[in-house]
Amino acid sequence: MERLRELESEIYKCIHCKACRFAYSGEPDKEGIGLHVGTLGNEVLYEGIVQSCPAGIEYGWEAYWNAGKMWIARAVLEGELDLKTQGQEVADVIFPCITCGLCSSQCENQIPTVEVIEALRAAVVEAGVPLLDKHAWMKNASVTKNNPYGGPKDQRTKWAKDAGFGDIINKKTKIGYYVGCTASYRQMNIAIATVNLMKKLGYAVSIIDEEVCCGSPFFRTGLIDEATRGMKRNLELFKDYEIIMFSCAGCYRTFTIDYPKWTKKPNDFKTIHAMELVSELIRQEKLVLKSHTELDGKIVTYHDPCHTGRHYGEWFKERIIAESTNLMLDMRKVSKVQDEWFEVPRRIIKAAPSVTFNEMYRIKMDSFCCGAGGGVRAQYPDFSIRTAHLRLDEADAVHADIMLTECPFCWRNLDDANTKYEHGMQVMTILEMINKYDLIEKFEKIPIEEALRENHAELHMKDKPRKKK
């Protein structure tokens, strides 16, 4: 309850206006692409404001939309709900939330809704409510095998050895590549593409065979002890690297945003997503992409992973607010930082000559989630896949042949929905596309530091010297 109490003043800001259930809640006149009938016959009007909270759409009850959860949190704080006796009922409605953060991005009162939901989940766990069965399984797997999939510890870097990258294991380099559990045990294609690309571009990276789960699934589901156990271990394992590189949105978010919050101090290393480096190379015109016949004429679209997209957007905003002494003036910086941030993956796609890039209607801070996060894919697979299917409907609406993303977990869920609901699309990450189709025409190496956030998106957070009158 301690964390929930810490957030009390944020929770009490909720006036139950319910703007949080929509994408573009402040843009009623936004031009869209009209009505689209999905593959299962469900209609969505992609115009103006669109209902976009996955849990609310799936379950309908007020409790499943964000505003309902804020009032549940308040009822818990005020003793109107007793977690000791009613914790199970609370758990039933707060766990089917993907923690995508759409709600947070819409909130005019700037309530950190994802933090509130995570704190509420932690309070439920702390009250002794039995863990949901799949969450309990994940925790047990993590405790015993250091990953939520239950993959053998000694197989964590098998993908690297199998792909001929045995030479990068446990090496001392400037850049450590934190692979993450999904790319280590499930979507090895993404890990392989990332290392392959780094090798081609001339960046030496190392992986660590003792790497443990970043803790993201456990931070998200209220299992704080297990989350922080992994965090401490990773901080120890990676402490000697200057820069940690990621290909997983969730791991990147957890290292960058969660770790300093829980340790209450900055990380000893810098963090970067591999796509940031590629994007910066393109921005500096050091990397030129070429066409490929298999991609010619293809329409691609891009799904912003919540963890590298909106969660970072919110984090930038949170920091600007925290540092500001006059928010009326400083709030103007937020959209600049966010715009620059969301351009990072888009810059790469736009540089690929073969493909046509059609954006979906809900993108960037208003993006619709793939349905995988927040412990939902494990515990509520049907809801999770249906959400991914709705996202693919949106990609269908812009005639996409290829759904690009930059997260193995999004990849997994979107691809499963693609198969199950017969969308006939191709799902891949941007870096995978570059690697698979060998799109590098020419490149010239730059210092990786130039690609760090502080040298692109975060530049806009700094005050420019004011002109003297």
Add this chain to the structure above:
Amino acid sequence: MEYNNCEKKDIEHFESIVGKQYVSANPAITASYMSKAIMGLEASMGDCVVRPRYTEEVRKVLIWCSDRHIPVTPVSAGLSGGFSCPVTKPGGVVLDMSRFDRIIEIDEDNRYAIIEPGVTNGELWAYMKKNHPKYIPPIADGAPPAATVLGDGIDRGFSLVTSSMGPQGEIFMGAEVVMPVGDILNYGSMALNGTKPFYRWGLGPELFSTLMGSQGTMGIVTKGVVKIFPHPHFKTIKAYAMGNPHDMQDLTLELGKLEFGIAHNTVMVQGGNWPLVMTRWPKDKVPHDYSFYKKIGVPEWWMNWEIWAQTQEELDIVTKTIDKYAEDFKNSDRCRDPDAIKEWKLHPKQIESRMKKPNLIAVPYSYWDAGFLFITWYVPWNESADFAEYYNGKLRKYGFPEVMWIASIERCRQAICMPIVCFDSSKPEDFQRVQDMNRETTEYCIEHGWINYRPDPYIHAPAIYSKAGTYLKYLRKVKEMFDPNYIMHPGRLMLP
């Protein structure tokens, strides 16, 4: 009045009516319907939530509850600002009408829309923009996209054209209402079976007024007919700065009286004072001194005229008339602070932002601290300045920022005056201060003949109805006729 809580047999019966998946007695779900902000600070939890989809389902639920003396509190998807009619006495059924979300008919010639109570501002706006772009729905200005059109209408709020076309209550052309005893009553011309909803006053005498402002105490609206309005393309905002509320009131009144012309073009006329800007931000993150706001161009008091016209020429006539009247007023002896009267030149982005509908303009006042309350009063327009001065004095006395918003209704026949009380709702002492101020000001306002909008069940309703005499006597008879077992939203008004 004695009420029963929902028992297992009740839940099972509701499940048999609407389906098991649309009934829940999960306390977390009932808690999620609470709201203690914006329009009232108290709320309780119901025993269960029922989510009907069809009128017949509502009818069956009400008949059962009436027989069993189980309270029923209806909620649509939300009112301006959020859920505003939560359960006031613990227990009973929360009747969630959000599944009634159909847009049934838009009639451009007769200019009405038939919609269900769960249709939100955002949905109807998007639908009409796409399919009927020459018309707009009567959504409440300032109400967020999740607020419902019928909820705001029946609550007698103000629409985006209220300053020109009259209060939100007048948008209704008819409705289908399920009475607590199970009768289905059609209002307006729809009372004659099969008749189009073209005539609001129906067969006469007209009964629908008894539902207006009823706060869910009389029956359940399952279908409503509301006026839609033309949406001309020539639009702008004209704003003038003033040094005090009296100049704001008097200049605006002069323009409001220009009926059959200028005043009808000014669809939304609203203004206020500079703390309206300041309190949209966290209190420790913005300057509290007016000098900063002055420097960035925010007047001490101001009035906006949102103008709609069919042609640029017509638009120009209105804006020039406002300029002329402002100049004349400034040079007249009626003006108290001539130096302060000047046009507030708005940036195109500010104009665009103010014309955006639906919008979230009323939402961020929680950002100042951790909660806010609108305490809204209807007053004759020419008393709005007195109201503002009085209320700001009380806000000051009780230690709250002096935030005052005022809008014209029906060309300055009435004013809707809304002090915004920004406070920390997590602190009991702040809560007590708000209630103390509310009690003190309510006594004063009622003495002056001012009428509360959306009365608080614990302060405004008892104070107002205790002075209503014969009116209350007959209102109770109406209540008894519609709802003999008093199941509808008990505690909300004094009915009982």
